[in-house]
Amino acid sequence: MEKFLQCPVLVRHFETDGDFGLPNVGYNDFHTVRPAHSFYMQKNYTWHFVLSGRGTLEIGDRRYHLAEGDMFFIPPDTRMRYYPADEEPWEYVWFTLRGEAVARYGALLGFSLQNAAKRCEAAAGAKRVLRELFEALLQDRCGYFGVLSAFYRLMEICSTGRRAEEIQSVKRMIDDSFSLPSFSIDQLCRNAGISHAQLLRRFKRAYGVTMIAYVLRKRIELACELLETTDLPIRSIAFSCGFADEIHFMKCFKRERGLTATAYRKSQQGRR
Structure with a gap:
């Protein structure tokens, strides 16, 4: 050698x-x-x-x-x-x-x-x-x-x-806790030891999507699953997915899926 x-x-x-x-x-x-x-x-x-x-x-x-x-x-x-x-x-x-x-x-x-x-x-x-x-x-x-x-x-x-590991760790934390009432990006920054602006910038660079958009996508995906598989009220589904109030959830859901949560549930009923 x-x-x-x-x-x-x-x-x-x-x-x-x-x-x-x-x-x-x-x-x-x-x-x-x-x-x-x-x-x-x-x-x-x-x-x-x-x-x-x-x-x-x-x-x-x-x-x-x-x-x-x-x-x-x-x-x-x-x-x-x-x-x-x-x-x-x-x-x-x-x-x-x-x-x-x-x-x-x-x-x-x-x-x-x-x-x-x-x-x-x-x-x-x-x-x-x-x-x-x-x-x-x-x-x-x-x-x-x-x-x-x-x-x-x-x-x-x-x-x-090291930086790649940190962002992967942040993504895992989001995946594990996005639906919890206590979840917040500020708390995520404190847990990761990275400033708010830096974390948002690095997450977007690593995954091609903003962190806020990623969290919203995870919440809407979970909401779709609950709408398809349970009879929970819309209000309960909103809280189960990490939304603080039902109205905000309904606006976000319609913007992301193009129809209301109630309409989405009805469209899936025949597939159960």
Whole structure:
């Protein structure tokens, strides 16, 4: 297998300040580098990307078995250790991160103390960025801002899958709760941790329909089912589908189906 770099170790140091800094970036190939197996704590955050091979991260009360394309994020002052597999040692790239913004960036990528490792769904793109970065570092064509730029590109690449997962989760929440009296898009935003405008924009981009239209469609579909299969009063069906009042339900139903709920029920009676 072709090595990411021909040298087993490469480290660059930078002077940083502000609410976000990237004081170190490095590469390690554990076919050559001797690993440490002892638990320890570090004073800064680190983010690792596994380029090849396999290894293990132990942090808190959790253990992660990692492979090519996986990432792991370690906060400061946390007891942990990580080491390569004996039969297939890993090589990885790492960034040391410092400042108040780091925890927020980690959360945007989906990391937490309960979830310190995850898969990068766009690993090939991330590896291309890393290869370009380290080739530039080897040739002294890259300084601090080049490293910072590459890191932000990696964040964008590696958070793409995270954003897709978030929107899929939101859609599942809608499917599970659209008919409940307590359902609201504002509450959905709070549960998802995404702003109202951003959530609406991302949902439309992902599914080609506005969230409001999707919720209405789900409610009308349920109403049709209840009109076809039950003798419930229209008022009860409206409330069962998440509408706050019967009049609003009747207006929405006629607009969506082209006939009133009562007419729809009569049209379906012969099919029971």
